[in-house]
Amino acid sequence: METSDETDGAYEHIEVFLPPGGEGPPLHYHKNFEESFEVLEGELKILYGEGEKVLKAGNTLVVPKETNHTFLNASDENDVTFGVKIEPAHQFEQSMRILYGLIEDGKTDEEGLPHNKIHAALILDMQDSRVVKLPFLLKLLLNYLAKRGRNKGIDQELIQTYAK
Template sequence: MEIPRTISNPVDGSTITFLKLPTETGGEYLQIEVTTMPHTGGPPMHYHPTATEQFEVQDGVLYVTVSGEEHVLSAGEKLVVPPGTPHTFRTEAEGSRVIGTVTPPGRFVEFLTSEYALMRAGKLGEGAEGDLLAIAPWIHEFRDVSRATGPINYLFAVLAPLGRVLGNPRIPAYPTEKDAVETKSSE
């Protein structure tokens, strides 16, 4: 699978740049730069079963809620979220630029690129709103990477097979430059 160095989210204008891929760190970690716009809602409350996630703010302010406690991070500040810990993040009046480090990375790169692919296809919106039959196969596939908190995981498990029968992929492909060139030439 070809991994673009930067992926973009048309829903909220954020971008993720892959600074260090697991293939470049001996599989030890993934490092990304996330640039968000003001008033970005972020994902629903979730946790990573096996990964530690570190947020290090470079510019702006990031609001991170961890196990019900809100942390306000400014430039130069960092926060580490251990595996299995419910958390979410958002921005308010100003956007942010954050270096994120995920250890161990597992399938986090695939998870992020397929999440942004769903957004680009109009199937996933801010706060995980969208086409449940398109989202369910994806989120169920990546339950080893990220899980929503609460009983919605059971709904995803039930809807995932139906979503796949209806043609929704478990791992949506993020469009590459090659895809864009092929699309333009076929128009």
């Protein structure tokens, strides 16, 4: 809806659609930005911190930095459409463009996970997404792969291919 370039890096604003029963990512947090959720249509359930909240059209919720959270469609019958404002802007929009580009090019599995593990690590790194229930050694491996991908310029190749 609004890119980092359009807001001079102040924020990014994306629109998300989930079908009935649809779920977002695993429980995670971000160190570098907060997320504001605003429901445009339907009902969105957000699990955050120690609580949960169901938002309806027009409702908003801000999830501060370093707060565990995830979301899902609160309905098994209706779609939900919502906006997410990421403040300050990170590389979230670019990471989503890359992911959807990889999906379109058949470079992911049925669940949308990239076949190339460096691509997966770079996307998570760009999103500043830190999955809560991830084994320690897997976290180390993902950090290593993301660093290796940046050092080899793979992140820039992905940006040039899918996010420009």
